[in-house]
Amino acid sequence: MMKEHPPHAKTIEVRQSPGKSFLFALPMMLLTLMMMSGGKIPADPQRLFVFTVTYLFFNLLFFLMIHTGKTDRYRATAFITYAILFIVSFISHMFEARGSMSLSQEKILLCEVPFCHLVIPMTLIPAAFTKTIIFPGTITGGYASIASMFTIWIGASLSLGRGWCSWGCFFGGLDDAFSRILKKPVFRNINPRWTYLPWAVLLAVVLSAAAFLSPTYCTWLCPFKTVTEFEAVTSFKILVQTILFASLFIALVIVLPLLTKRRTQCSLFCPFGAMQGLTNRINAFDVRIDPDRCINCKRCVTACPTLSVTEESVRAGCPLISCMKCGTCMDVCPSGAVAFHVRGTPVAGNRNIKRMLFLYAAFLFLAIFSGGTIQDGLSRIIRLITTGSMI
Amino acid sequence: MKGFFLGLSSGAVCAAYCAPVLVPYLLGEGRSVLQNFLALLQFLLGRLLGYLSFAVFAWGIHTSLPQDIAHRNLLIGAAYVFLSGLLIFYSFFKAGRACPSAGGQEIDHRLRNSRPSLFLLSMGLATGLNFCPPFLLAVATAAEQASLLQSVLFFLTFFLGTSVFLIPAPFLGLLRGFSPLHVIGKMAAGLIGAYYLFIGATMLAGGFYR
Secondary structure (H helix, E strand, O other), X not given: OOOOOOOOOOHHXXXXXXXXXXXXXXXXXXXXXXXXXXXXXXXXXXXXXXXXXXXXXXXXXXXXXXXXXXXXXXXXXXXXXXXXXXXXXXXXXXXXXXXXOEEOHHHHHOOOOOOOHHHHHHHHHHHHHHOOOOOOOOOOOOOOOHHHHHHXXXXXXXXXXXXXHHHOOOOHHHHHHHOOOOOOOOOOOOOHHHHHHHHHHHHHHHHHHHHXXXXXXXXXXXXXXXXXOEEOOXXXXXXXXXXXXXXXHHHHHHHHHHHHOOOHHHHHOOHHHHHHHHHOOOOOEEEEEOOOOOOOOOHHHHHOXXXXXXXXXXXXXXXXXXXXXXXXXXXXXXXXXXXXXXXXXXXXXXXXXXXXXXXXXXXXXXXXXXXHHHHHHHHHHHHHHHHOOOO | OHHHHHHHHHHHHHHHHHHHHHHXXXXXXXXXXXXXXXXXXXXXXXXXXXXXXXXXXXXXXXXXXXXXXXXXXHHHHHHHHHHHHHHHHHHHHOOOOOOOOHHHHHHHHHHHOOOHHHHHHHHHHHHHOOOOXXXXXXXXXXXXXXXXXXXXXXXXXXXXXXXXXXXXXHHHHHHOOOOHHHHHHHHHHHHHHHHHHHHHHHHHHOOOOO
């Protein structure tokens, strides 16, 4: 049964006046200026233009986040932009380095494959037993080395937990984007059993990777190979793999998010995301539902793009372990019951301070991690417009 | 002792080959540690049968089979297809789905009441016929033995050495209170089954898989 709105319960609580919002955003402006420029403002006019656009883009979004009290819509704008420009930048790099998106056996044998965070679960167990990373990439140096990705991942996991999947993952913005196109979902009911599938995929790929000493998820299942790089089709086996990952991309990243308005790849398939859920237990921030404010309207249950808020979890006062801290639930909550929370503090304490603490950690990570890629992607687009080629 | 030490030194690889079959099953069943130990014994018995049958084979043919790639692919391919059939079947029939047709229901009922020991025994047997690197080493060494008895003894001790590494598996029973793991185990069995089916089918088809 739905309760009445409590007198002071509204999202306006976290809204700020323009002046206050500017003051709150000022440290972010300075930090992003320092981190994105590396202490040196570009002298080249085109690079300066791209840098300025990226810098203003991020800081405007952060300002709006504070001013309006809404999290998800501005996060998603940055996150989706990042995913699209990552693809532009990555594909351009591949064409520059190899002349195509396909990966030859030679490049694999020379260990010149860029490492991505999705491989991490498969590499951990064999690395523990054999002291060998089963991935044809470079440990340090080169483009996207294994050590750099591990370092970023450990830092992000400690500070954001599974928030990585909504604030850091350069693929997540794709199904996030497709899940926002339709106003209403075509398919509403998804059997909650499917939320266990990422764990099953994780178990299957970890065990098979350890058995065959091969990154099985990358080789067979990763849908994002469709928009990044893939092995050149030289055998029947690679042909089957190509059909499989391209079909998964179409189904999980385009069609199902479109029809269900959920991030299906991230919440119903990604094994890295499943493992990342465990890190939700070891970082400072989580999402809590205040039972005194909750009016049981179930809007958070309907809106959660990752199926992490259920009726049981609302009763329990916190979302499931799979929560990606995207902020959708708190944006739709009419009573302000859902909020970011710092572990060890009372749920009913000052919500605004907790929100600001989380946003500073998450948004700064997103801005720094994606800043370079976004600038590169924009430069490529400008080059395409002015010269007709992205490389 | 040579066989035992060979098994002991390369058992981690054998455990890695058996884990994709054994771990999803044990998680999916959600039994106690003690029941899991019994299940492991049944699985190991099947694996022993596989090993011993190979001991006879290896002694009889003096390593000609492992060197003949076409025959080797046929045997491993068949073992993979058989194993995938068992895993996919386990994933579906234990998941509580009922076939709508009357005949289907009868089959479903029969399968549900079939002896689980036979199921585990078959999975162990199919895993025992895998040509993992330590197993190939054992085949080569067994083929040099002078008598059939020596060859069998060699494989028996090799089996004992490798089995040590599977002893931790039953302790997955400590997680049985966490019910989602039962579903996850069954789903993972189906996924691994599909993967094995492709490997096996391409091996049987001949030379496509590399």
